[in-house]
Structures are given as structure tokens and as C-alpha cells.
Amino acid sequence: MPQTSLAQDFGTLSTTRSSKAGSHLRGLLMRDFLKLPTTTGGLIRVVVETPRGAEAKLAYDPASRVFSYVRPLPVGMSYPYDWGFIPSTLGEDGDPLDGLVIHQAATAPGVVIKCQLLGALRVKQKDQDGQALRNDRFIFCPHKEDAEDETADQVPEVTGADYRAVGVCRRVCS
Structure with missing residues (x-):
């Protein structure tokens, strides 16, 4: 059997119509x-491009329909919240409208979050020719931000052994 590269194997999978795995992969x-x-x-969808904690900018490439690495952030910087776009919209800059989703959950590129609008920032920037254009930023929170609160009878009782375990952990882990 001739050896092929991973890229060749992947290309075969994604282009072979008779391959069951290929058709599944092609759909993705x-x-x-x-x-x-x-x-x-009544909720606005936001597609996550760069998730919270990322140390590099990622962007959706419509031509290849994948999320691609764009550039690293300066050393020590990371995205504090999810950054993405609002599908089926178009801003003055020619891109979909930008959205920032404030929440604490971990996500990944391509996750679609149903959100409520919190506010917007009117932003002007210059294009490559130096012309001013608007590139507003919309700020969202997920429709379901937090888990349901536990009632008092569901909270576990804390014992002396629990406190001693925390003390041991502090000494060992510090």
C-alpha cells in the first residue's frame, strides 16, 4: 500500500462521495x-470565533468554512470573554457585526450562543485607505447565564473533617 500524507488522506475523505466517513466529515x-x-x-445568536482565555486571535474564514489562526496577542494578554460575530449581519467594514459575550463558561470556536443584548459601543476606525468607518461592538450575555440556585436543604453540611482537609490542602498546595 503506498504511503500518503495526512493531508492527502484528509483530502480523500472530504472529497470521496462514496465514503461514509467522508460524507459525515464533508457535512461538518x-x-x-x-x-x-x-x-x-427573540434571542440573538452569537458565533464564538475567539473564546475566553485565548492568547491568539482566531477568525472564521467563510471561503474554507473553518476557524483559522490570525495572530498571537501580545505576551501576557488573553481574551477576557468570548468574542465572535452575529450571523446574517453586515457591518460598514464589510464583516458581520462583532459581539462580545460576557459569561464564565468555557466555549470553543464555532459554538453558537443564544444571547440577550446588554449594550453597544459605537466605534470608529480607519480602513486600509485611511477612511473612517463604523465598526460597532455589541455586548451580550447568554440567555441562561447561571445554573439554578440550590435550595438550603440541598447544600451539603460542612463538617470539621472538611475544614481539616482544606487546611492540609493549603499547606501542601501553597
């Missing part, structure tokens, strides 16, 4: 996040 690669409906049930 063909998703066009730009064409998702903007709203659902």
Missing part, C-alpha cells in the same frame, strides 16, 4: 456560520 466542513439566522425565539 460545509457549515456556513455566516448564514445562520440572526435570531431565534
Whole structure:
């Protein structure tokens, strides 16, 4: 059997119509996040491009329909919240409208979050020719931000052994 590179194998999988695995993979690669409906049930969809904690900018590439590495952030910097776009919209800069999602959950590129709008920032920037244009930023929170609160009878009782275990952990882990 001739040896092939991983890229060749992947290309075969994604282009072979008779391959069951290839057709499954092709469906994943063909998703066009730009064409998702903007709203659902009164909530605004935001597609995460760069998740919270990322130390590099990622962006959705509509031509290849994948999320690609753009550039690293300066040393010591990371995204404090999820950054993405609102599908089926178009800003003055020619890109979908930008959205920042404030929450504490871990996500990944391509996660679609149903959100409520908290506010917006009117931003002007210069294009490559030095012309001023608007590139507003929209700030969101997920529709379901926090887990349901536990009632008092569901909270476990803390014992002396629990406190001693925390003390041991502090001494060992510090």
C-alpha cells in the first residue's frame, strides 16, 4: 500500500462521495456560520470565533468554512470573554457585526450562543485607505447565564473533617 500524507488522506475523505466517513466529515466542513439566522425565539445568536482565555486571535474564514489562526496577542494578554460575530449581519467594514459575550463558561470556536443584548459601543476606525468607518461592538450575555440556585436543604453540611482537609490542602498546595 503506498504511503500518503495526512493531508492527502484528509483530502480523500472530504472529497470521496462514496465514503461514509467522508460524507459525515464533508457535512461538518460545509457549515456556513455566516448564514445562520440572526435570531431565534427573540434571542440573538452569537458565533464564538475567539473564546475566553485565548492568547491568539482566531477568525472564521467563510471561503474554507473553518476557524483559522490570525495572530498571537501580545505576551501576557488573553481574551477576557468570548468574542465572535452575529450571523446574517453586515457591518460598514464589510464583516458581520462583532459581539462580545460576557459569561464564565468555557466555549470553543464555532459554538453558537443564544444571547440577550446588554449594550453597544459605537466605534470608529480607519480602513486600509485611511477612511473612517463604523465598526460597532455589541455586548451580550447568554440567555441562561447561571445554573439554578440550590435550595438550603440541598447544600451539603460542612463538617470539621472538611475544614481539616482544606487546611492540609493549603499547606501542601501553597
